Amino acid sequence: MKNKHLISITDFSKEEYLKILDAAEDFEKQPVQNIATGKIVATLFFEPSTRTRLSFESAANRMGAKVIGFSDASSSSTAKGESLSDTIKTVCCYADLIVMRHPLEGSARWASEVASVPVINAGDGANQHPTQCLLDLYSIRKTQKTLDSLNIALVGDLKYGRTVHSLVEAMCNFNTTFHLISPESLKLPSSVKMHIKESGLKYHQYTEIQEAIDKVDVLYMTRVQRERFLDIQDYEKVKNAYILEQSTLKNSKSNLKILHPLPRVNEIHTNIDDTQQAYYFQQAQNGVYVRQALIASILGLK
Numbered sequence: 056m057k058n059k060h061l062i063s064i065t066d067f068s069k070e071e072y073l074k075i076l077d078a079a080e081d082f083e084k085q086p087v088q089n090i091a092t093g094k095i096v097a098t099l100f101f102e103p104s105t106r107t108r109l110s111f112e113s114a115a116n117r118m119g120a121k122v123i124g125f126s127d128a129s130s131s132s133t134a135k136g137e138s139l140s141d142t143i144k145t146v147c148c149y150a151d152l153i154v155m156r157h158p159l160e161g162s163a164r165w166a167s168e169v170a171s172v173p174v175i176n177a178g179d180g181a182n183q184h185p186t187q188c189l190l191d192l193y194s195i196r197k198t199q200k201t202l203d204s205l206n207i208a209l210v211g212d213l214k215y216g217r218t219v220h221s222l223v224e225a226m227c228n229f230n231t232t233f234h235l236i237s238p239e240s241l242k243l244p245s246s247v248k249m250h251i252k253e254s255g256l257k258y259h260q261y262t263e264i265q266e267a268i269d270k271v272d273v274l275y276m277t278r279v280q281r282e283r284f285l286d287i288q289d290y291e292k293v294k295n296a297y298i299l300e301q302s303t304l305k306n307s308k309s310n311l312k313i314l315h316p317l318p319r320v321n322e323i324h325t326n327i328d329d330t331q332q333a334y335y336f337q338q339a340q341n342g343v344y345v346r347q348a349l350i351a352s353i354l355g356l357k
């Protein structure tokens with residue numbers, strides 16, 4: 056994986072995912088490893104982030120790398136009209152690796168085509184979020200002791216949810232049965248459903264969590280993303296579509312874990328946070344180990 060870009064989760068093979076997850080287990084046991092001293096990681100965030108940016112920066116710091124970048128495009132020369140291409144070519148003069156989040160779908164692929172250093176996509180619009188996917192795989196494997204033959208429910212904004220798109224594509228390698236729970240207007244795009252069909256796997260579509268709760272090993276909740284709607288009235292109609300309460304979990308399997316890429320708005324009641332099913336904050340913590348493994352792998356340090 057040395058010098059490879061990671062733009063879409065399908066850029067990596069199943070074997071490559073598993074190598075990253077195994078390396079992440081080592082970082083979880085020993086998070087501080089000074090193997091990246093002298094390396095510089097650039098984090099270019101043209102869109103807001105808490106977890107992705109800070110966990111990448113934490114990962115780089117724990118390995119002895121230095122971090123440069125910006126968390127707000129308005130503080131970069133983008134605000135003066137600089138093109139993405141010129142920004143990327145310039146940052147390549149200063150860093151060994153670029154981690155980029157951008158609101159435009161396809162922007163990360165474009166950046167990788169002009170970059171002379173590896174580019175990691177930290178989210179491009181509603182398209183893909185491959186590093187979230189890797190930490191989701193890590194969290195699923197850690198809690199279920201396997202990635203194979205699981206029943207996974209994906210709930211909420213399946214249309215614009217880039218983490219969902221990446222996770223579905225990755226889990227197609229593991230004989231997953233998908234339970235897709237969304238309002239009619241936020242169904243999983245046909246292109247992603249096609250991926251499931253082409254893998255010879257099954258999906259079921261519902262509008263209520265209760266219809267699937269007794270069947271699933273993982274309940275992957277997502278936020279309805281206000282920022283992706285062109286018409287705010289369309290957002291208002293679906294913003295409260297799912298609010299997970301303890302009562303919703305009544306018929307769940309004993310091994311059920313609730314994941315969420317976060318941030319949460321109101322789709323999981325806070326009184327779920329202390330239940331044994333809640334795993335979303337540990338999931339966010341796993342992001343550091345997985346991103347350490349990814350940086351080490353792409354920079355050829357492990």
Ligand code: CP
Pocket residue numbers: 103104105106107108178187316317318
């Ligand atoms: N999961 C995720 O991408 O969170 P942030 O938007 O806070 O980075």
